[in-house]
Amino acid sequence: MTQPKSLPHGGFEPDVVIVGSGAAGGMAAYALTRAGIKTLVLEAGRDYDPVSESAMLKWNHEAPLRAISTPDKQFGYYDATAGGGWEVPGEPYVNAPGTTFRWWRSRMLGGRTNHWGRHVPRFGPYDFKGKSRDGFGADWPISYEDVAPYYDRTEKLIGVSGANSGLENHPDSSPGVLQPPSKPRVSELMIQAAAADLGIPCVPSHYAILTRAIEHRHAPRQACFYATPCGRGCAIGAAFQTTTSLLPMALGTGKLRIVTNAMVSRVVTDARGRAKGVEYFDRTTGSTHFTAARVVVLAASACESAKILFNSHTAQSPQGLANSSGQIGRSLMDSTGTDIFGHIPALEGRPRYNEDGKDNAHLYIPFWLYKEQAAGKLDFPRAYHYEIGGRFEMPGARFGLAGAEDGYGLSLKQDARRYYGAQVSFSVRGEMVPNADSYCELDPDAKDKYGLPVLRFHWKWSDHEYRQIAHGVKTAKQIIERMGGRVLTPEMPPEQAIQSGGEIIHEVGTTRMGSSAADSVTDGFGKTWDIDNLVIVDGGVFPSNAHKNPTLTIMALAWRSMDHLASRMRKGEI
Template sequence: MSIQIMASGEEYDAIIVGSGAGGGMASKILAEAGLAVAVVEAGADFDPALDEHRTQLRFPWESPRRGAGTVRPFGDFDAAIGGWEIDGEPYTRGQGSEFDWFRSRMLGGRTNHWGRISLRFGPLDFKRKDLDGMGDNWPIGYDDIKPYYDRVDKLIGVFGSKEGIHNEPDGFFLPPPKPRLHELYIQRGAKKANIPIIPSRLSILTRPVNNDRGVCFFCSQCNRACQVYGDFSAGTCLVKPAMKKGKVDLYTHAMVRKVTTDDKGEATGVSYVSKVDMKEYKLRSRVVVLGASACESARIMLNSKSKSHPNGIGNSTGYVGRYLHDSTGADRMGIMPELMGRERYNEDGVGGMHIYTPWWLNEKGLDFARGYHIEYWGGMGMPSYGFGGGMDTMRKYIKDEFGNPSPAGGYGEGLKKDIRTFYGSTVGMSGRGESIPQYSNYCEIDNNVVDKYGIPVLKFHYKWTDQELKQAKHMHDTFEEILTSMGAIILGNKPGPESQYGLHKPGRIIHEVGTTRMGNDPKTSVLNSNCQAHDCKNLFVVDGGPFVSQADKNPTWTILALSMRTSEYIIDQLKKKNI
């Protein structure tokens, strides 16, 4: 049952705020255990199989805005409703701070348009302080979460290969797709540079896992959300199945203002503002589960002030919002002369990379802590609007028989010739790494600004440290080594300290975690090892907020595994009447 707006006198067993990876998994586990569940989503319902929502298999020229990201941040056809800037939903930054906050406003959240890179954290990733003395160790280790990783693999499906790499744990894999031509060249270059390449690990079905989902048909458009549910999105793979099997009410267009509490300080439900009529409504429950994203959940908790929780629920020691951190990111691109003017054929593959470089220098005594992985891209995907706009830039790197730069093709017939020449010859790589959690990187409530729903907004304080800058420099050294070894012409100048070595702004990789981190000591953490608030036993957080550190891996698979683990703990505690 999908509910647009309703003031309910019913008391649910659990209210789940957010429907992304964490909230979606919680809805499935709790509902299938027989609990009455309310899922509260700030955006609209979304199903990529419905024609009114479908963006997959549409030609670029069908775009009403010629592909511009003015409505959707990555272009009209990307399954991303939301963005870094949303009308009427501002956020602010402290002096000298940089942080761009991506919000998703749709069922399934960011899992509709993400890269499906589905990596387990390794044994070292939970105990990094033991290696470099920085940050803190998690209160749990890999063995605690491994059984849940295994179950997530089998439930959702992930392709990959068993490699036996200690800190890149193997799972239960579907067959991976073969490398495409540009990826074979990357493999060649990486091998010469002694940098490992393995098949990537993406939650895209290359074999069936159940009767409700189809198998990938290699259109390379996973970012548009799959109409046969061949890739993982929380709405199609978790929330909608939970609604079919259990008692789940879905509240859409509902902006949660706060968690409500009783005189004892225990959670009683949530208060939200309807985007439909701009009125405030309340829902009641025995348990509240926040999965609204690391920063949004922190915002809700900080705004949930009461006599029992004067600084916000779960915030008695002031740690809510602290230790915010995002992945590091830097990119480089080149042209393969051997691939210029290549024959055109269907090379789509899955919607993402077929090969991947895991971090290969653990415990090597570098001048920075932690590490990064490398994602690869290029080849002959469907050209989008704007393709060809960089032809002048590319041509200046191509020399004629006299060693002089080739003249630019300009426009018209010359431009068409250039596009045909360069199409399929470009390759690129992106580093995605682990930053060091800092107490000084945080979000707080800006008491001087509210959004259009009257809810106080977040203010961000964030700066990269030398650790991240040195890591970005190492990324670019590696990129140039691989590109040179594979015979590519490297585009652009190598970024230096004046541009922070090409490091993206914090928040731009959309991997932010750590605002409600778990720990055994209530004085220095917000949640216990079961993602249960120290200050409020019937409040739980299942997004990236509980992360103590991030690893170089994408956080989604760990969010899913932790949410499954926490949800089963909630069921156990309800049965024992401890909550």
Template sequence: MSFQIKEQPIVYDVCIVGSGAGGGMAAKVLAEAGAKVALIEAGPWYDPADPKYITQLKNPWESPRRGAGNHRPFGDFDAAWGGWEIDGEPYTRKSGTQFDWFRSRMLGGRTNHWGRISLRFGPLDFKRKDVDGLGDNWPIGYEDVKPYYDKVDRLVGVFGSIENIENEPDGLFLPPPKPRLHELMLKQAGKKAGIPVIPSRLSILTKPINKDRGACFYCSQCSRGCQAYADFSSSSVLVKPAVKTGNVKVFTNAMAREVITNQEGKATGVSYVDKNNLQEYTVKAKIVVLAASACESARLLMNSKSSRHTKGLGNSSGVLGKYLHDSTGASRSAFLPHLVDRKRYNEDGVGGMHVYTPWWLNGKKLDFPRGYHIEYGGGMGMPGYGFGFGMENINGKYPNKEGKIKPAGGYGLSLKEDYRHFYGANFGMAGRGEAIAREDNFCEIDPNVVDKYGIPVLRFQYTWSEHEIKQAKHMQDTFEEIITAMGGIANGPKPGPESNYGLAAPGRIIHEVGTTRMGDDPSKSVTNRNSQLHDADNVFVVDAGTFVSQADKNPTWTILALSMRASEYIIDQRKKANL
């Protein structure tokens, strides 16, 4: 940038970069403790209850972008302002890598449109190397994190059921919603196949927990942002209460460039580019907390070079950006002939699954390590074109209840009749599993490319190993077993080795973790067990970058718990004058 850097006049106690799960939690905990906080967010303000942002209960043709040539990845009404590709914000790949990087540029980040699947990591998940000899153990264990999981349950709210399943810790649950018809059938099929199907654990309020948030009204549109604040989004549940304390200043449309350090190597603030005028500013702070997402925080640290931090801030070990990994993902769908011509009734439910399958084979001898859970979809949701059509294995034709083959598709009257005939007779399954963290999967700074703000961009290298590919094969075998037990007909042939058994490209599950991993040894890790940089003790990372391993669970609940833990540590250390 050719502009002169302008400094904000205030020295804040804490500057937080990113307002998603980790950043929102840190802002709330620290602000309520009395800290003066600067919260830097790369996107605009967002409030799903503000009339100018409301997208719930609107029809597709009401989109202000109707007729546009392209749309957001999860639909125009989805509360995800961003995607895998953002204009002017490229990233690059090397060695044939397929890694895709999803960014959400808005207050609350990706918590506005996620599936709200809120699972605790179990005792085994923190010490997997002790089980299979792969990767590394975390420097902390479940008992270190459990008190914070409990606090998050109480603060945010999560529904579920007490099951006492090994390595699937039960929480402090609200009542779960009842299963819908296809989910009742899944439970029945699970019993036949010996596969558990239990109530989901989602951060959606099935009853009120405070005066600021209402209960779910079952419109099944959580991904659009909830006007009642019944689901968890950092913008609604964490940032808004933090701002109400009067201790938080939010800098929106502020693209963080680097963490500024002094001659001693300590952080003194954060520089950012105002996206509206492309002017660069500096926010001064005594403590810096990074929560921009695993890859974005790593990028920020790599770009924060100085005479004391020549390889980037926090990178004396050379580990920064390494051990990047995403959840594995594979899916399958099927048609249920006995559900054609269903009676119509409202079964919308919450915005997500009412039941799921936790990993059920701990301790069993398999040809791959770790495990996965299964997420289910189906029922009478909003259909789209092609819904229930195009079965390759029976040449685009479907059997009806009597077993007679019926051509599918067409246009006009026949298309309308087919929609009515097939509506609600399909279901889908998606496996989400644990990959092995490897040093040779990483992100680094591309030496030749910058974004439209002049900030050097990330370059990715990533490959799946045979462990993940074999896990995907096991997923497909399980899906086939469930489809058979339900009396269904699979949509299309079973994926085989030519497609890695349907294994999604890394980054597509949007669970990337591990770039600023924690550890007790500064030569092998970026942060310590308190999420604090080994190289600068007034810099903390509270997103999923600190994860040593992913587990077969979604990462958000652990991000929230570890952010709360780190924030309380900051408060304690400030009281002791150690920070």
């Protein structure tokens, strides 16, 4: 990144202050500056520049411990995440007794967009109206048709490669929006063939990874060169992250200032109860600052924004700002997740070629049983998909022989050659139904290093999720067996197979939107019902969490909400 300023941001008087510079904050800054609005972005983490910092083309043996994950770098040495992870020093969170919830945070410009998976399926019409369909959870106050134009615009802007599938509830992008997909690898084709035999689709994934360059005066981005895992951050801009796209584009308008190491503690309100700005700590010195703005936009991530609102409580709103509905912190959702692995003898010793390609599988398995689900033939209400894997990957510290390691000597070398590239994986990603036992609140005792109360999480999966996981495990095993493979994942009940809450890093729902101030925090444009000039644009606004990875929808909604805000500001409504 080029221009982040050290504290304070003297002289610049913003119309809007945005808290956060990740997917939501980056898009909000892009949309507002484009509309000519003076905008200040406050980012809690340090400045970060993937062009100069990311470990492009580095080998694992060049890093400590062959780059394996450690408590210091929890997704491996080369992962882009700086100063963050499942724990952030000095900024703890608490789990209520009996709860295991994990909260991944980053403390860097661009937030989690620097290392995310970049799998960007669209939500479909059913995903906005789940309650109408099956009676569970809450409908969105908006429909697929409201968001569809913003999906097209967002995909075009951020650059999405893939192909339309034409499948039920997996909407196609408009013509000319998608960049070309990449050719599938051998193991993906084998999965596709086996799945087809079982009546299961396996289609090109949509990735926010460029297969064609994007020209831009302030943010030129190259097409993928098919090397280096995207999670390291992408120095050539092929893998989308706000630090090489939306933020420099917004800076290029001259309307944006960015301040890093600015940890927002609370939204400050005036005597009439309107937002007048935010208070923040300089993370490097601990000193406190205030910045005034006509509008405050929260884009700090679902749980961080909920925490800010809790900590912004006043005499008039002792339970937290914009919380007259009592919904802040409630309806916390993640995606369900579990992984199933198989060893496929038919893939042993196959001809070598470069299988790096784009970072993840070029194909995936979208949910295919909507009709059966609607007809009551399944024992779980919400959908899931599989992200698949299997290839000749760069050997790392976990290099192994699928549990077949035995003996020593030349036979061990021969086994290593035979087993390499012969494993496949199926990662289930499913929709969770929100429940009353999964939420966050302020812990009554624990404080962070700034002396602020921290979040306490409560979490429970229900039978809806367990039955969905059981179905996902069973079906993945069928596909592995259809390939003549051996399932490597030990047999276990779904209660054990399911990953912990938060682990898929799709946490949403804590400031949900709705059609009534009585049971939601914001309207369909992220504007809080209680405070006219306070808008939320991160995943907190999701009333439900489709199995489809949330980031594309976060960005499309942020753009839509900011267009709406800009129009209100132009009309003088704020």
